[in-house]
Amino acid sequence: MIIVYSSNTGYTAQYAKLLGKALEMPSYELSNVPECHKDAEVIYLGWLFAGTIVGYKKCARRYTVKCAVGVGMSPPTPELSEGLRAAMKVPASVPVFYLQGGFDINKLKGPMKLIMKVKCKEIAGRLTAKPELTESERATYEMTQSGGSVVCSENLAEIIAWYR
Numbered sequence: 001m002i003i004v005y006s007s008n009t010g011y012t013a014q015y016a017k018l019l020g021k022a023l024e025m026p027s028y029e030l031s032n033v034p035e036c037h038k039d040a041e042v043i044y045l046g047w048l049f050a051g052t053i054v055g056y057k058k059c060a061r062r063y064t065v066k067c068a069v070g071v072g073m074s075p076p077t078p079e080l081s082e083g084l085r086a087a088m089k090v091p092a093s094v095p096v097f098y099l100q101g102g103f104d105i106n107k108l109k110g111p112m113k114l115i116m117k118v119k120c121k122e123i124a125g126r127l128t129a130k131p132e133l134t135e136s137e138r139a140t141y142e143m144t145q146s147g148g149s150v151v152c153s154e155n156l157a158e159i160i161a162w163y164r
Ligand SMILES: Cc1cc2nc3c(=O)[nH]c(=O)nc-3n(C[C@H](O)[C@H](O)[C@H](O)COP(=O)(O)O)c2cc1C
Pocket: 006, 007, 008, 009, 010, 011, 012, 013, 047, 048, 049, 050, 051, 052, 071, 072, 073, 074, 100, 101, 102, 103, 104, 108, 112, 115, 116
């Protein structure tokens, strides 16, 4: 088994490296998987773009995806991974995990930066309307204001448990 990932600003790549270390598996960017792995079984991690796991479909066409992981800025909820499963048509036999990653508007350029400027205002507005925030919600709020990351190996516990 190998780890394959797509990362726009680096946070998903960080998770892929941490998971690779924990499971003693090599990790490769989707566009850069060595030819010798062409029939490989794969744990796939992709960054979240508008409710979709970037690169999942391409990866599923090329390899046997055994586990799909979306990395986003939203606070994790149980519904999130099932929403990702539906959006990406992940078969019922393949587990889908969601990991809260990081976000920094300054790492974006062009149209994505403009879109996320608006989105961040929207998200921050929604969060400040809440009487109390969970730790993950606070992290998301921080990301919208000054950028931030919650990437850490502890967040991989569920995926590591699935693998073992
Ligand atoms: C254009 C755009 C759309 C995004 N859409 C979502 C989304 O639907 N849900 C979410 O949780 N995060 C969303 N994000 C946040 C990223 O998925 C998050 O910052 C992720 O950690 C980025 O990983 P990367 O550094 O590997 O690219 C979006 C970010 C951008 C730039």
